Amino acid sequence: MRAIGKSFPGVRALDGVSLTVAEGEVVALLGENGAGKSTLMNILAGVFKHYEGEIEIGGRVAHIHSPKDARRHGIAMIHQELNLVPELSIADNIFLGRERAILDRKAMEARTAELLRGLGLDLSPRRLIKQCKIAERQLIEVAKALSQNVRVLVMDEPTSALADAEVRRLYTVIRDLTGHGVAVIYISHRLEELEEIADRVVVLRDGAYIGERSEVDRDELIQMMAGRPLGELFPRADGGGSGEELLKVEGLSVPGEPGSGRTPLREISLSVRAGEIVGVAGLMGAGRSELLESIFGLHRPTAGSMSLGGRPYRPRRPKGAIRRGVALVAEDRKAQSLVLGNTIAFNASLPSLGRFLRFGTVDARREHRAVERQVNELRVKTPGTRFTVGNLSGGNQQKVVLAKWLLTSPSLILMDEPTRGIDVGAKAEIHALMSSLAAGGKGVLVASSELPELLAMCDRILVLCEGRITAEFSREQRPTQEAILEAAMARQKVTTL
């Protein structure tokens, strides 16, 4: 790709970026949120019709202006935002756009089963996408890309929803592909992943090419990305969290939902103290999201009780939870958190509108000022608070979600994968934010698939497996990743409690 440029109304997303990838090479693309990584790759994959610059493949100029063009040139892309059709089956999705005129179901399903098996997914090809979990969907996207005859494979944060085991399997697949001469462009905010998989790292900032390195030196890369040196990644000071008990959950059981793949919770007991950060670890489908959602009043428990700040707490819906000062940064920002077609201000103030009411009407000036302050504090990269959220880069969208919940001044904040898709710099900021929240006497309950993050941030870590708490580690115990993983895979085995 040579001198690629692209502008959106009000935003210069890319400016004269060039990129070269060789056969069998894995190039990682690194940059802050909104640096233009997805835009660059989208151009390569034919998402945008119009752009500046030129693309060359195998030494010849390739005119790529539609996804079809891209496919003809053997380019496949796994998009950052998952792009599957919920009402169609896995097999239908994998072959979408490449079917024979008359479907050959048998062949499609057989091939799908094979691909899924290669990725360690034990799913029926006929299963509908809407019945699959996010992580499964992400792997299905991978399978979809693999099912084509690719020369260049672009992966835009393919692991953001994946746990360790699946990530490993993905690496195996990637190595297999490069072994066959496929070029891979890999976007991720997890630096440790790049160390492992990338031959070369290219850094973008503010839509411009900054430089590249073949040896991964974290600090240097971060410096290149952010344009400034960044301190400790996980800036949580030891200790903290000896305040009063904020949230107490006792014997909580929540039924699953047949067909939707929701994990049932069984007899969960836990507590979060003021000023404490508690982590929830577990494998995919362990019930972490389910747990946070239940505390937020999203599911109806069949047994158990909760108390908040010493008083009984039985939220029947999120509204009740919010009123009691609970916030949930949900797992899927697109589906669960944002009205994508509306503005940043609209989204950020939605749960806290009550604060801005004057004579029954919303005081728009006060609202915008508050939102602006919060958005600036979180360094959301945007032309203004009236910008449409859907047009922000993924990481900035996540920050808007955080801003939205911080505006409610919660006493207990539940975070489900809060740093998914967030660049290193912003991640550090979010971590700092969590620390300061805790320092301010709030309780934080965070579920994450990134164990290092949990280990660095949390005062205590709970491990979930199949809807049960199978272990609890305090910071003093200095748990290792291995210990947590073991508990996470404990199944029905006995563990400490």
Next chain:
Amino acid sequence: APGPSTSADGGEKKKFVVGYSQSNNAEPYRAQLNLQLQHYMKKYPDIELLPIADAKQSSATQVSQVQNFITQKVDALIVSPTEPAPLTAAVEQACQAKIPVIILDRTVNTDCYSAFIGGDNVLIGEKAGEEAVKLLPDGGNIVELRGIMSNQPQIDRDKGFREAIAANPKIKIIADREGKWLKEQATPIMQQWLAQHEKIDLVYGHNDPMALGAYLAAQAAGKAGQIKFIGIDGLAIPDGGIRAVQLGQLSATFIYPTGAEEAAATVNKILHGEKVEKKQVLGTTQVTKDNAAELYKKYDLSGQG
């Protein structure tokens, strides 16, 4: 009513402008009325009939059409109201604006108009009832296909018919339903009646299309021969009631006079300051096999511009 208004430009050769608001152009009967009115108006070279305004069955639309004509200061106004009450105020507005109004076909609830011309639906219903009594000397079972229930013609055609068949207590109406004036509605209803009732002797349709829709159903069931069909409208179009009588599909139909000829004449008189009869109720003609061909020729306007 005011005399010819030569005031505006003062010229002798003034052309009078006449507006006509029709309740629904797309009913065959009304299409025929429009055609006839345009035809007869041509006989008066000093009168220009504006394009006919179609209210498409909506009173609100029609009220605003009348108001439009008032705004345009037409010299005379003809209105075929969709419903009596809604148009009343609009007609009064016209009246206050000193525009002579001719009410055609359906009434309004005010006296502030220059002339009413229309058929008498009760009378037509009665005639249809008398014909039914004649066709069923030994009594029998009648089914009745009604127009839209709230339409005045429906109410009148039903009333007159029931009064007339009371003459023979052995004649019973065993079923009646709303066919909404539409052929397509009538056919399945008749099919259901044929399935339910052993013996149907006569079908009374409030208009010809419904009677013919029922005929199609009966013919399909092989019962067309045993059942008599009476309709109303008697339009002289290939697809109309007169032809159907000629073909023996209907036993009889009754011409619902359009009043177009009378309306044209009345407008002309009013505009030239002549006196007109305020209420002109038109009679009906029964169409039978004997007079069908003749009537068709008389009313057929096809081939005339």
Next chain:
Amino acid sequence: MTATTEPPPPAKAPGESRLRRTFSALGAAQAYIGLVLILAVGIATKGEVFLNETNLTNAVGAFASRGILAVGVTLVILTGGIDLSVGSLLGIASMTAAMMLSKYSLEPWQIVPICMVVGGLFGFLNGAGTAWLRIQSFVMTLAMLSVVRGLDRQVSDNVSVGTQIAGPDGKLTPQAEAFQLFGTPGHNLFDRIYYPVLAFVVVCVVFHLILTKTRFGRHVYAVGGNPTAARLSGVNVTAITIAVFTLSGMLAGFAGPIDAAYSASADPQAGQSYELDAIAAAVIGGASLAGGKGTIAGTFVGALILTLLDNVLGLNAVSDNWQLVIKGLIVVVAVVLQRPDLFKFFRGGSRS
């Protein structure tokens, strides 16, 4: 590194807001293009005859009840639903009004709340079916359209009920006299203001304020934009859904007496197919049937476009068959011209 001459992306707040204000004013101006075109054609072809108070009042007055329905329908559309029953609800409210007047000689100011309760009740059922039974609103309100029409026809015995009730002295009763002020042509408030027009404008203003200035309004947009996110943000999606349908029903109830007065009678068929006009007004005004997008100002403009289009075509004595054709074509043209991204489209086009 490439040097760019682009303006710095993270714009400062004040500059940004000025930019935005211009932008939105531009977008707003654009939303009136269709309307302006029709006005221009009206003035060009008919001049004074078109552009005078009486004509415009008549034109808007004839559409006012449908305009009020359109406001209610806009609320529902904003939440991502649709309300097909408003025509029937207007019908039964109009019948209620006429009966209250003729049977019980109620005063007009008593009739309006009763009609609104009747409409609101059926609207509530629409909302309950949609929110609680989770029936698609299209089906729920289509069924309601049928049910309410049946009830309307049944209570009226299929006979239209007049509102110009004469007392024993042969003159209109005081109530009937007063009732005419609701919109019988030629009857104005203070001999000046035609109530249907006033009512329509007031309804638009009130709901414009509700949607833009209140928490309820925000929640309506949130529910339509992303119901899951709305729920997780503490919005009571069920309550909002039920509320918008109830409001839509109440507005239909409010429009009922206007319709009855306008026709000086309540026809059992009154309001039939008004829902299409109401929805058309909302959608021409920019509301998206997918929910979350639309404004009352837009709906107001959409309603004016429809009514003035009728008026201009009627004044120009266009034959009715051609009116149907032209109306369809103009609606398409108006919608295309008013697309907020039209200019963007051109700009984008010229850039690439």
Next chain:
Amino acid sequence: MTATTEPPPPAKAPGESRLRRTFSALGAAQAYIGLVLILAVGIATKGEVFLNETNLTNAVGAFASRGILAVGVTLVILTGGIDLSVGSLLGIASMTAAMMLSKYSLEPWQIVPICMVVGGLFGFLNGAGTAWLRIQSFVMTLAMLSVVRGLDRQVSDNVSVGTQIAGPDGKLTPQAEAFQLFGTPGHNLFDRIYYPVLAFVVVCVVFHLILTKTRFGRHVYAVGGNPTAARLSGVNVTAITIAVFTLSGMLAGFAGPIDAAYSASADPQAGQSYELDAIAAAVIGGASLAGGKGTIAGTFVGALILTLLDNVLGLNAVSDNWQLVIKGLIVVVAVVLQRPDLFKFFRGGSRS
């Protein structure tokens, strides 16, 4: 640790697929509940009179043209659009058929393709407006409804055109004779098969196969389910959109001659408000107006529910007003009963 008697959650693939199959079969059975109920009521109240070939043929035959429209509308709904113009398109096709027959004495097999081309042309315009001009399909097809109705009325001069054309010998011309086979009651193919019913069933089967077995079908679902994903997967969203509207128009064209033959005439009003019946059939059959969800089998069942409901109420001599009420209520009940998550709901309820 708690010992539980729960079944092991992570079901193995074969077991899971068996479970799923049972589930889907159950869901399928459930989709017929409304229909079965109506059949049961029909048999209980009218026995033989209801349940005999003639009555059922008559009932389905009367609805067949709307049923065919419903199939086209289903295609459009699946892509997330809506087609309000099908009633008008049927009208103009029916008029075209009658005119081809009466003016040019064309053979029936020549008439059908001509009507389909006419319908398909207008349908194409619907698609072009939706896909290229990006007008919301609701507006685009509402405008088309108006335009085509105007044209229909204009070409017919507002007069209905009969199809039982007599030759000089006073008997029907051979073409008119043959034309009756399209659905004039009492005229059957091979003295046995009523063409409208056959046509409806064949259309359903063909489009069921197209939707389930072909690439085009998958793409239709994809466009409705997630247009972005579809586009990124290389689906030509524009082409699919235009195609479904064109097909919907062609099906309306195909239904035109049936409608004309059924009434033995083409009425300029023919097909008015058929679009609501067609959409209702699709939605009762489980199609989601949000797109991506629905089946032809569902639409078929929806159409049968509507037609048999009419039939049962008619045979039981329910008054017209109450028919409207009952029809609305039953549609709601049928939709609720057929909701695939109804049982889940109960099971969920009994569990908790």
